[in-house]
Amino acid sequence: MTNFQKLSETEMEVMQIIWASDHPITSGELLDIFAQQKGKEWKGQTMATFLARLVEKGVLTSIKQGRANIYRPRMSLEEYRSQEAKSLLETLYEGSVKNFLATLYDGKEMAKDEMTELRRWFAEKAGEKNG
Incomplete structure (x- = not known):
């Protein structure tokens, strides 16, 4: 970036x-x-x-x-948001989504349905990479 x-x-x-x-x-x-x-x-x-x-x-x-x-x-709102998110991850979290999520949720309870939704989303993304 x-x-x-x-x-x-x-x-x-x-x-x-x-x-x-x-x-x-x-x-x-x-x-x-x-x-x-x-x-x-x-x-x-x-x-x-x-x-x-x-x-x-x-x-x-x-x-x-x-x-x-x-x-x-020159870019769409979605493209800008994507670049901003990547920049934030690289700058503050060494490019690690795990570190970012840990910062958001450390010490806080995550709703069960939210956790299920995240697992499903990550599984779908993993399937796309492997498929």
């Missing part, structure tokens, strides 16, 4: 809107959406800064169209 950079809370908020959009989006459209839906009256330069960071982090692409830039996601 090289060069993965976690998004800030505000960057994630911007990306959530972009991911939810069914078309490429402009900075102006994003400013309107934030003003109308979130009550945030940002200046154009503020939005431009967030968009530039998102392009730099590799989650967004920018294409010049006339005087405006058009933005498209």
